[in-house]
Amino acid sequence: MNACSHVWKMVNVRAGYLVVEGCYHCGARTSFFSDEAGIPVDEYKEGSHFWEYLSSSQAVSFDLRCSKCGETVDLSDMAGLKLSTYDDPDCGVGRLNRDLGRGTSVYVALCLDSRHEGGRCVSDEGVAALTEYFNQRLRPGRKKFVVVPCKLCNDIDLCRGIVIADTGLTEF
DSSP: SSSOOOOOEEEEEEEEEEEEEEEEETTOOEEEEEOOOSSSOOEETTTEEEEEEEEEEEEEEEEEEEEETOOOEETTTTEEEEEEOOTTSOOOSHHHHHHHHHEEEEEEEEEEEOOOOOTOOOHHHHHHHHHHHHHTTOOOSSSSSEEEGGSSOOTTTTEEEEOOOOOOOOOO
């Protein structure tokens, strides 16, 4: 990111579903964002995986653009955001929730490869821009927000929270 004091706005907003699938052959999990009218529940084979529908939540997909300098942060590597309610001390996100206390909300940026088999997660640039976005209009002394990548979760399947499905996340 550049030296601009960014003022982020949501752009390319799409409502849809965060869909989680599992491979019944090897136990792998994957997730993706779908803006189809209905939730895709098809079973299919891809390479050595046999994917089947496991669950879904309403979600929103978007990018961020600075209204001052025009910089756009591509968030296509993010399948959704989850407000974490997890406090397990053996999990990075749980520890963060406990350490930061009630004055901070921790959002988990959910990537497309929830098992991180490809070694990728939501970009550092995306996580930083999301954190700035959620905090940019807060008054001093108010609750603050921290966004972290899902790779901090010990097991995303156990990470409790609420998937965000609202586009007015920072509207007052």
